[in-house]
Amino acid sequence: MLFAQTSSELLDSLKTELSIASTAKARSLILSELTWYYVPVSHDTAISYGMKNIEVAKSLKDDAILGQAFSDLGYAYMEKGELIESRKNYHESLKLRYQTGDSTQIYATITNLGSVYQRDFQSDSAMVNYLKALSFFERTGNDRNADFVRNNIGVIYLDMRNYPKALEIFQVAAAYRKAQKDDYLYASTLTNIGSIYKNLKEFEKSEEVYLEALRIFKAEGDDFYTSTTYNNLATLYNAQQKSDLAISHAEMGLVLAEQVGADYDYALIESNLAQSYHDLKDYPKSREFYLRALTHFKAQNAEEDIASMYLLMSPVYAALGMPDSSAYYTTSYVDLNKRLTEQEIQQLTSDLEARYQSEQKDAAIARQQLELRNKNFQLYGSLVLAVVLGIVGYLLYSQQKLKNQQLRQEGKLKAALGQIETQNKLQEQRMLISRDLHDNIGAQLTFIISAIENLKYFDPIKDTLTHRYDSIANFTKQTITELRDTIWAMNSGQITWEQLSARISDYLQQAGISTLGINFEFEVEKSLDPNFHLVSSEGIQIYRIVQEAIQNSLKYAYPSQILVSVSQVDNLLQLIIKDDGTGFVESEIKAGNGLFNMRKRAEELGGKLEVLSQAGKGTSITLLLPKK
Structure with missing residues (x-):
């Protein structure tokens, strides 16, 4: 509660100072502070103060003050998620700072532009800006700004799932911040490191780092980041199926998030609690927290999170024996996800069209100017023919240059529109697969796929995370893989042992491609009748046992041969x-689900599963089935 009170008192004090400010310069400085400090409280209010500051700063005719005003407004728009407006304001700030010649401010703005590109998932553009700024800050010995940029580069590598490179950068940042005794930034870096260890499934290291960050945030009295760290720990414990620990940490985070008014993080913690109760098979409790989280996400218009809730609630209703509700939330997820994708495409199209129209307008104005100049030149043509010929030559060159520029812009627009059309087709394919998932396989397969997808939607660094197109592509590929396996068996009715062997052989070949350094071999006794028939359901059960055994070996045994x-x-x-x-x-x-599932499948086949393993000497899993 201290954080909220301090923030409120500071804002009230600044508003009082603004009411008695006697000069435009003093008003501008106070408006700049109000814009900055209102960002975590209210984006719209921050933007309102930022726009007022632009008007006041323009009246001062001071490029340095106006440059700062544009920078503050760019920050407010960035935090609200209006990235096009943010980029426009940062570019205006950069123009003014180039005029003042303040190199530090110039490269600070370049860093901010990198942050905007990073928020817009344009990692390449973000990296270009960051590296440009990092080079300057390192060259001039500005270690603090260099550390900030370096940390952002680490976040890019984290988003790209290049965990070794991200870990290397964050460890350098952590060492610098610890040496500077900057506990707050040090703890923030520890949070990133904890997330990397969690993604690498090094859970003990992740827990150790998260707990150290939690200790620091508590000591700093920062209830907001204490609550988010509790949520990070809850996510970690959920990943380890330690549901009771996840619940206890999430509940502590929930209390603090409510105290500081962190509505979005409050909803995230509620969704984490829903996941914990789902894992405990307490489906009524899980439904309760999902519905609460959904209500809070809707209040904040967080549509991507709303879509996630729809997807995760579907298997809960399926488990509660409510297939109509399960189907409703599955359909709601598909419809909302489609609408969000269409909105993004429309936004991209509008942006491209705006740029294109601007270029067309500039070209039209230039042509009008050229026509006017030509008329003036004709009046004096008889007197200064040699000069006119030179000027006409120049004008023809300029006009051709403008036409070439226009053609290039038109080419870019066509290419972009072609890319949008491709994305539309890809989206139609995704929607078709989603409908097949619901209509042909039913609520039970939806439950299985949703459980797998939980790992993606509750990564706090995703916190972030991956671009929506990447998420949709990964979801589609995984769904296709599962559907193909099932449809292969269902459409066959009966399958021969030769067909099943070919399926297993393909799987081993793909495993060998994706896991270098491991030799996969498949042997079938020649005396075995290749035309021996199996019921399709038996074939898919055998195939799943092979998959489960190989996946367990790759996860835990570190073999050189299978x-x-x-x-x-x-x-x-x-x-x-x-x-x-x-x-x-x-x-x-x-005992985990792997061995249990294999034994259950063997039992359903009327067979027997034997597991022989010795520490350091490998593992042998034998499935014995009676021939029918």
């Missing part, structure tokens, strides 16, 4: 998946 063999022993079909990895003692490990 062998899958099929043979006939008496009247039994014998399938063996064997690796030379680290192995394990089954009694000493916590």
Whole structure:
């Protein structure tokens, strides 16, 4: 509560100073402070003060003050998410700062433009600006600004999932900030490092770093970042299926988020609690928190998060035996996601059209000026023929240059519109797959896919995160993979062992491509009848057991070789998946869903699953099935 009170008192004090300010310069300085400090409180109010400051600063005819006013307004627009307006104001600020010649301010604005591009998922443009600014700050010994830019570059690598490079940069930033005794920024960097370890599944390291950040934020009395760190820990514990720990940390974060008025983070924590109760199979409680989070996201018009809630609520209603509600939220997710994509495409089109129209207007004005000049030149043509010929030559050159520029702009627009058309077609394909997911497979498959997608939608750094197009593409690819496997079996009715062997062989080949350094082998006993038939449901069960065994080996055993063999022993079909990895003692490990699922599938097939493993000597999983 201290944070909120301090912020409120500061703003009241600034407004009092503004009411008694006697000069335009004093008013501009106070308006600049109000714009800056209102950003975390109210974006619209911050923008209102920023626009008032622009008018006051223009009356002063002071480029330095006006440049700062444009910069403050650019910051307010950036935090609100209106990135085009933010970029315009930062460019105006940059023009003025080039005129004043203040290099530090120039490269600070270049850094801010990098932040805008980063928010707009234009990582290449952001990186160009950041590297330009970093070079200047390092060259001039401005370590503090260099550290800020370096940290932002680390965030770009984090968004690109280049975790080793991001970790390297953040560790340098953490060392600098710790040496400077800047506990607040140090803790912020620790939060990023904790997220990297979490994504790398190094959960112990992630927990250690998060707890250190939590200790610092508590000591600083920063309730806002204390609440967000509690939420980060809750997300970490959810990833480890430690639901009780996740709930206790989320509840502490919820209290603090409510105290400081962090409505958006409050909704994020509610959604984390919903996930925890979902994992505990307490579906009524999970539904309660999802509905609360959805209400708060709607109040803030956070449409991307609303779409996430729709997707995550669908399996909850399926588990509660409410298929109509499950179908409703699935359809709501598809419709909202489609609308958001269309809005983004329309925004891009509008931006391109605005630029194109501006170029056309400039070209028209230039042509009018050229026509006027030509008329004037004709009046004096007889007197200064030589001069006229030179000027006409220059004008023809300029006109051709303008035409070439116009043609280039038209080419860019056509290329961009072609890209938009491609994106539209891609979106239509995504929607078709989503409808197939709902209409043909039903609520149960929706539940499975949604559970897998939870890992994406609750990454706090996503906090962020990936661009919507990347998220949609990944979702589509994963869904297609699952649908193809299922449709392959369902459409076949019955499948031969030769068809199943080919499917397993393709899977091993793909695994070998994506996991370098591991040798995959597949052996089928020659005496086994290749035309031996299986019911399609049995074939997909066997295929899933092979997938599960290989995925477990890759996750935990670190093998150099994996062998899958099929043979006939008496009247039994014998399938063996064997690796030379680290192995394990089954009694000493916590049973996970992997072994349980394989045994359950074997039981449903009327067969038996045997697991033989020794620490350091590899693992052998044998499936024995009676021939029917």
